[in-house]
Amino acid sequence: MVIAEHGCWSLLKGGIVANFSTAVEILFESKNTKVEIWVDNVSLQPFTKKQWKAHQDISIDKVRKSEVRFQVTQANKTAMQGAIVSIKQFKSEFPFGCGMNHIILKSTDYQNWFASRFKFTTFTNEMKWYSTEKKQGQENYTVPDAMVKFAKQNGISIREFYSTAYQLDPNAIMFMNEYNTIEYSEDQTVSAANYKKKLEEILQYPGNDRILAGIGLQGRFGSGQPNLAYMRSSLDILGATGVPIWLTEVNVDKDPDQAQYLEEILREGYSHPAVQGIVMFAGPEIAGFKVMPLADTNFQSTPAGDVVDMLLGEWKCSETLEFTADDKGFVDVLLFHGDYNVTVQHTEANSSTTLGLRVTKDIPQATIDVQIHT
Known part of the structure; x- marks a missing residue:
């Protein structure tokens, strides 16, 4: 049941759950018999549970995660193709x-x-x-x-x-x-x-x-x-x-x-x-x-x-995630909002770099520059 406001157009939005198939009637009712009810653009859309969950998953990716780009370079800005970026979440936002x-x-x-x-x-x-x-x-x-x-x-x-x-x-x-x-x-x-x-x-x-x-x-x-x-x-x-x-x-x-x-x-x-x-x-x-x-x-x-x-x-990155940088040194990843430890290393480098990372909804896409000394 949803209720319209008096004296104006109201957007009514609701839904029903049914575990069977049958004909459906939509009833618009008023206790005041002197009131006219005008209805425009009625739509009743069916969804399977699978479709409903798919929509939830899309929404989760949109509102609970953000895109993060890492660019791995040497000190002279040369791209480090093949660099390994390891990401471990330790706190969920x-x-x-x-x-x-x-x-x-x-x-x-x-x-x-x-x-x-x-x-x-x-x-x-x-x-x-x-x-x-x-x-x-x-x-x-x-x-x-x-x-x-x-x-x-x-x-x-x-x-x-x-x-x-x-x-x-x-x-x-x-x-x-x-x-x-x-x-x-x-x-x-x-x-x-x-x-x-x-x-x-x-x-x-x-x-x-x-x-x-x-x-x-x-x-x-x-x-x-x-x-x-x-x-x-x-x-x-x-x-x-x-x-x-x-x-x-x-x-x-x-x-x-x-x-x-x-x-x-x-x-x-x-x-x-x-x-x-x-x-x-x-x-x-x-x-x-x-x-x-x-x-x-x-x-x-x-x-x-x-x-x-x-x-x-x-609803978090439970395992350590590993990604390989492309020919321009980029790694693109979609991460849950929260706090992470990130380690970046390369087979040609004598050292690795570790940094802390916070991913938040306030930053829809972040670019993290990482330098490795070879």
Whole structure:
């Protein structure tokens, strides 16, 4: 279901998911019988799952990667044909994280499992007031302080729920967090159009014009096939605001195809140009994540955990990449945004050159000049 604005032309964009073939009727409905509805240029396009994923892959190459050109020369600018450029990524720019709770303080296995996979997290409850002030007037931050210490020691960034961070750091993004906006098309109270309207009202309120706003979409999907077409259209509407979007608490209810649906949702979020981060409300079973555990009580991956591990590997350059310079000393490569170590060497050279490289979306194409002394 999508809703048109009154008194003007509205672009309505949506979609349906069907696992069968039948005739389709498109219904335009108004509760006001005195209103005329004019419709122009209606189009209903079918897509197979294969075509949908192909579009996602094209989008990922466009929005999550950038072209990088290396030119390898001698000190006198002579091209070094045949030079070998080795590239190894050690950090991804895209925030893809997972929830964390206090159990991590008691379990080395949990700590190792988390730190080996994720660099972004949200504490499930430990920074909420009912955890830090269980009795009115008696604040206790022992647990969240210990969790913050663990996160800092392992280079893990924390996304949280409270306004104090903004008061201490005006550069912190303040998110308006909501559920059902991308999950459930029948909940029109929190439709993308209504979400956008409410966000604009907040930003237009006196004194709020300088707030760095963000859009938080929980992404708590029920069982059954997710409506990816509706999810995409909602992200398109919200993406038009230019405000950064995060999926903040992604999970999928128990279902025989839970892992498959999780993969589809994560791919849809990651491939959308407006989405700038994803955090899952999930984790190991011993930490109480019963709806969508990523690891069992022995820290063996569940099917959902296998999906996450697969995507963590797919969405970065997991292996060392090697390329050979052409006759002009050029190497052209498409790289995920993130941080890299690069080594350049040549069989005729007595030395190699190593450099650090950061690939970002702000630089659509970069040229790196590398000199080797022979």
